[in-house]
Amino acid sequence: MKLDRDGDKYFTHKKVSFRPSAINSHIIDLSFEFAYEMAFGSGYHRKHRTGGQELRTPIEIFRNTFQGKLAEGVFYSYLNQNHIHCDKVDYGIHGKGVWDDTDIVYKEKKISIKSIAFFSNLLLLESEDWDAEGRYLPNLLNTEGADFYDYFVVIRIEPNTNSLFRGSIFKQDLRDEIDNTTWHFDIPGWCSALTLQFLIKNDYLLPKNALLNGKTRMDADNYYIQCVDLKGITELISILKALE
Numbered sequence: 001m002k003l004d005r006d007g008d009k010y011f012t013h014k015k016v017s018f019r020p021s022a023i024n025s026h027i028i029d030l031s032f033e034f035a036y037e038m039a040f041g042s043g044y045h046r047k048h049r050t051g052g053q054e055l056r057t058p059i060e061i062f063r064n065t066f067q068g069k070l071a072e073g074v075f076y077s078y079l080n081q082n083h084i085h086c087d088k089v090d091y092g093i094h095g096k097g098v099w100d101d102t103d104i105v106y107k108e109k110k111i112s113i114k115s116i117a118f119f120s121n122l123l124l125l126e127s128e129d130w131d132a133e134g135r136y137l138p139n140l141l142n143t144e145g146a147d148f149y150d151y152f153v154v155i156r157i158e159p160n161t162n163s164l165f166r167g168s169i170f171k172q173d174l175r176d177e178i179d180n181t182t183w184h185f186d187i188p189g190w191c192s193a194l195t196l197q198f199l200i201k202n203d204y205l206l207p208k209n210a211l212l213n214g215k216t217r218m219d220a221d222n223y224y225i226q227c228v229d230l231k232g233i234t235e236l237i238s239i240l241k242a243l244e
Contacts, residue, residue, distance in 0.1 A: 028178065033091070040171075079237075118159070122227065125196070155186075187233045
């Protein structure tokens with residue numbers, strides 16, 4: 001289902017309610033250490049989105065990386081709770097030119113974990129990252145990387161990390177703020193590579209400079225799917241278990 005449009009304004013349809021589950025403190029610890037090192041230490045993250053113009057500051061990189069790693073950790077834990085055992089989340093620190101090519105791999109199926117804010121109802125994928133066949137272009141340059149993802153899983157994180165970490169960037173101060181915050185997640189659903197190919201072919205595109213829900217200006221062109229159109233996560237669990 002496409003977004004409603006009024007000129008350069010785009011609006012989501014029916015919303016999927018956030019159903020919070022607590023995030024394990026061990027996942028928070030690992031995600032914090034990883035994000036801090038990637039933002040302020042020896043790690044590397046690109047400073048702008050593909051096709052975007054806004055440069056990300058170190059604290060913005062920290063926010064985004066922390067949220068993303070929380071999402072990977074909770075989905076890995078969710079798989080284990082459902083007796084699906086895959087390789088552990090990669091918390092290794094990578095420099096420029098080296099990156100994780102896939103978030104989760106199970107029985108050679110590659111799963112991309114996409115984190116969004118708890119109030120969001122839209123999965124966005126930067127259009128310049130994908131070709132017409134749904135291949136991930138940045139990894140075409142990485143001879144050891146995967147250029148194709150079988151599944152995309154959406155994880156929502158509460159609170160929205162973009163609303164936090166507005167003060168000191170000293171490590172202990174950031175850690176204290178995290179410890180004084182209650183963290184939750186939910187899994188509104190997933191889609192397949194075939195879905196991405198459909199989105200690309202049928203121009204499910206939220207263009208650069210468009211206003212999402214009349215207020216959030218887009219920094220880059222994005223393919224999109226609304227959370228209400230995602231498949232339920234239990235269906236993916238059944239698919240993965242059938243691979244055993």
